Amino acid sequence: MTPVDLIRAALLDAARELGAPDTIAPVLERPRDPANGDWSTNLAMMLAKPLGDKPRALATRLVEKLDLAAAGVSKVDIAGPGFINFYIASGANARGLAAIVATGDAYGRDDSGAGRRVVVEFVSANPTGPLHVGHGRQAVLGDAISSLLEWTGWSVSREYYYNDAGVQIANLAASVVVRLRELAGYPTQFPEGWYQGEYVLEVARAYIADRGASDAKALLQSEAPGLLDASFDTDTPRLTHAILGFVRENPDFVRVAVDELRQTQDRDLKTFGLAFDTYFLESSLYAPSSARAIAPMLGGSEGESAVDATVRKLESSGHTYEEDGALWLRTEEFGDDKNRVMRKRDGTYTYFLPDVAYHVSKFGRGFPRAINVQGTDHHGTIGRVRAGVQALDVGIPAGYPDYILHNLVKLVRNGEEVKFSKRSGSIVTLEELLADVGRDAVRYFFAMRKAESELVFDIDLARAQSEENPVYYIQMAHARLCGIFRVGDIDPLSIAAGDVDFDALVEPEERELIKALLDFPSMLSGAAEALEPHRVASYLLETAQLVHTWYHKHHVLGEPHAIMSARLFLAQASRIVLRNGLAVLGIAAPDRM
């Protein structure tokens, strides 16, 4: 039992003695100002109404009843409108360090998740271009959220969804053809919605190599001679039609384009230190028998695909109707703004349908909880996906899946905004950003703001190797602590709690640092519950600050034995907390800088 737990129990007993309702739950929090004690409760103010007494008078009566012998409380006082403040003796506080050092790498973990399975889907960029900085933010958020859930006992699966079956893939392939014609000496013509980025040229070259052709012209002559017609140069619509026709008849060609871009994305993710457990292909939802494999609750027959089973199930549930030749789902009945088309007049599905099939598959694959990390521009899809999942009526809980929506990223260099746009083809890729500022800085900067806020990424600040850069500041704090052991030639593991005089840690800077270290687990569980990794980033900065202040003001090596060993123990505990916190965010904790 920690001091807080003991205080809480004592408060509860005292409140009951005064006749408080059984449901009362005393809230203990850290006062902003350390002069107001180590812990504080508003219990007296909460009881004022039910017990019909003034807060300060109640506080006095409560304090008289409190039994705090075991909690290490050195002083109790009543302040302000009726707060009861508790002051913990230095030694009692410091003894908590023993648990930190004993637990080590696992300090901060808890098992509240009880091994329950959760799938976290993030990035999910279409394989139509390289990853850009927006994907970077999502990658960090998703990875950190996954990590937080793991630290709190959940069994997490990181998942990446590839939309490899839609119109945009055809447009990508078509764009490659345009580039092939360009390489063969024809003018460049891009219809609306096609991909103009430079990277498409790379895909075109990769395709030439893949087919063993000597150059673009030779390739087109052997595979698509019709596209070399010079009359297309002045007739873009006819060219468009011809190219799309070629693409439709050459799935192999599409495959090469998608593979090429997936490889590029995979390389970036690897540079980022990001590993997904599952890469889920949209096309697999169309595969024969996929219903049985990934969404058994749909009762799919032999050979039936997940999308077909989804349509069948929705139709039999009675929530569909036909209008204007299209098949609609009454998503309004499940809270959506308007009803949605599932199958277009031309017989193909809208993206909505495979989306529903995909989310059913998450449940079907054994994930009672699902979290989707997406940009705010996708928030319109939330209502319809949830509605579609509910309309199936297969026992998926309401509100499935959860969404974390993040705002956009604004890059700033030299005090000026760096513009990027996918359509115009000028984008700042994640690869470039990683090469420029490094993995740790990218991860920290993307993690330090809550998802809903816009994020201004100051490239110059992220590159700075000095105190003004928060990530270096934190890493430096860790490295300095390591430096103490290195210079003193002391093995951190050799210090046993039993040999430490915790009463020696009496300096104010030590008390504040110790309190922060002891708060690490509750900070983590709060961040995990709220799915807010930025709390970890803030905590690390604050704790690093406490470390630097303490380090600067108090010496460790060369002090009298009792003080030195106690401070070494504090240094080791601080090191563990910084390292564990950085680990949650996927950032390195270097021993030296």
Add this chain to the structure above:
RNA sequence: GCGCGAGUAGCUCAGCUGGAUAGAGCGUCGGCCUCCGGAGCCGAAGGUCGCGGGUUCGAAUCCCGCCUUGCGCACCA
């Protein structure tokens, strides 16, 4: 127009689910190197928490109404 976010220091943002005198980083100004890394430390200036009501012992936080702003409202994805 409807829906969902966001408005807090010059700038970028926290504010732990209603607590005490609203915080941090950057920037600005001023101090600190015989001592475990000055890649650091200390201090100062800087606020109508968008505006107006309400709820209560107590509101940046909860409710209502405005204002500004971002995003979304396809048989596109």
